[in-house]
Amino acid sequence: MPWFLHLALRQLFPPGKRFPAFATVSILGVGLGVASLLIVQTVMNGFGEEHRLRIRESFGDCQVVGAAPIEQPEALAKALVARPEVASASLYAEGPALARNGDFSGIAQVRGIDPTDPGQPARKYVYGGSFDDLDDGRIVLGAGLARALRVRVGDRIEIWSPAMAERAEKGKAPLPAEFEVCAVIVTGFTEVDNAAALIPLRRFREIWNLGPRAHGLTLRLKEPALAEATAARLAATRPELRFRPWQDIKKDFLAAIRFEKTMLFFLMFIITLVASFSIGSTLFSAVIRRSREVGVLAALGAARWEVVGLFGLQGLLIGALGTLLGFGLTWTILSFRDGILSAINGLFGGGDMVANVYQFSKVPLHYDAADFVIAAAFTLLTTAIAGLVPALWAAGRKPSEAMRDA
Template sequence: MFRPLQLYIGLRYTRARRRNHFVSFISLSSMLGIAIGVTALITVLSVMNGFEQELRQRILGMVSHATINAYDESLEDWRGLTERLAEDPRVAGAAPFVDGEIMISRGSQVTGALLRGIDPEREGQVSRVTRHIVRGDLGDLRAGEFGIVLGTRLARGLGVGVGDAVNVVTPEVRASAAGILPRVRRFTVVAEFEVDMSQYDSSLALIHLADAQRLLRTGEGVSGIRLEFDDMMAAPERVREIARDLPGLYRVSDWTMQHRNFFRAVAMEKTVMFIILMLIVGVAAFNIVSTLVMAVQDKQADIAILRTLGAGPGTVMGIFIVQGTVLGVLGTLLGVAGGVSLALNVETIVPAIEQLFGVQFIPGDIYLISELPSDLRSSDVVRITVSALVLSLLATLYPAWRAARTAPAEALRHE
């Protein structure tokens, strides 16, 4: 079978047993270095993808994909608008809400919180709070009974549980014979939720929509309507299309706007981590330079003989490019195999290591997530593979160019 001379000799040099064992050691270390770097890159990026996906799911478990608000203070025609939005084929769920900032007290314990008035029958369409109820029942929120659902950390900080009463203080004041007094209403805790995110577990309280309207004096209006789509990535575009089709003026927002800084920080962290770990691959790849430089010195006589037999500089250069590229390809393939295997099994391997050594890498009381999630993406694998191969190829160019400049007479002088 026909094979180009460069490929034939380059592969032969790669398979041959070298007289210089140090060259063999450097070759092996270069290949293993690339493999370790690629493995680390694939594994780390997969874990970071898993963290991002897990956090996004937890955040969107409490925050809707998009929100439509009135252009002025409150949305008065929300009933008809909610039904109209729910019938839109682009919308998977729609639910009204009322938002406000409050103070909650129980005895000497006082804390600030975000109050959200919800419709318990529709809330499951736009959030997953019902899945995170750990005590009580969200269905116990009934209009006029002034029940309240607290996050577990918020309830723990106040020292209350299901069935206990708390005082809700609104920022509005009322005039009385005793002077200016804040508006206070007693609520009964009917349930607790836990999403393992302090942003919600320690600062969010849910009450019935009608009770929120009475407490915050919004009349018949609501703060807005929360929307859920079957594809959350399409939410920014779809909510704007829907708002343009509605009569009147509305303000719209989506989950990318509400948590833009957070997801930008995660994306930046992934980029920085990719660059840092790619430097490991780069160091290992440029060890190929040392390998080929020593190989060129070791093969001076062979190069001279090839040149005297008619091989051109391009042929000699191609031989050593093939030799170095083979090292890079083998190291990259080993790294891809190792990285993919680790990324697919990290959720099993890490707990086994924790159990074996009696340690916990991510304590649940400190971090938002107590387990290492993994999300292996083919785009990351392709990007890492191509980058490692390109670095390996670049590392072969200078030694191969030096080999091509070898003068046959000078190389054979001492043979």
């Protein structure tokens, strides 16, 4: 071990002192800065991941639509599933309709789906009732729409499609389609929950006079993360169709999540920077206090770079130990995140925002190694600079002045 590293360690952690105040406070300051940076990043990652998963589950990994309803959707589905990138394909049709329950009505975005498909995403978001009961006479409603219509599972509603208006124009009696509500879903996406109405595709085709056609296909991909590239490849083989990867479906929303994360990173980075500057000023005081020792080291033959190393290493050691402490604090705090959140809610009220607003069962998180690497690199860099500035000042002094001024 170089002598200046040994001395740096001794000066930071003097023997015989149980509580080395300077080192403890500095390391704690950096640790808290790093922990706040990483906690925010990890929770934001969690929210991002959760939202991305929901987008995929709600809209599929890739949607296939055409300029007009697809004429032979079953054949198209078969052809697409034959491709190695595609795991499954399910047909859908959708359109707006008037949903009515007596005096209460609302605009429903009715979607015809295959109720026998075990991969139907709505199954995961059932809040009440049973998705398996969905058949030609039953309907699954989004929670917001069910609220607007004042219906619960077991109640009946009417669906008025545009096709019925066409019937009326032709002088035929426009009879609404009647359904019994078999399940209510909550996805967390307001636009879905306030309008979703799911019925079997067969029934949708009847009500909308769609014949054997479908409005589109929802694809499940083997590599959902590569949906954009896969969609581009598929589009090249079927130029008459549009393939929308999940990243494109909610582009603005995903961009907003990324922006939020970047902004929070910036704010938390400022906290770490402030901690580093406080280390710099404390180290500067320590260097001034140790002026005489700097002079003595020069008298003993220490090179300038070794004196820089002595004090610069102290900044770096504080940064390294603070970063490790920050990692530990991050893991500990996030391990008990739900308990901590409950305690905060208990103290200040506000209820369970995570469940009520975001529809998550617990605070989501996703550890990203890149965040840890970036946080460590930034912290080490700033604390090294914070240590280096006073170190360079100390090393630049004349030994005779250093010994006289102390």
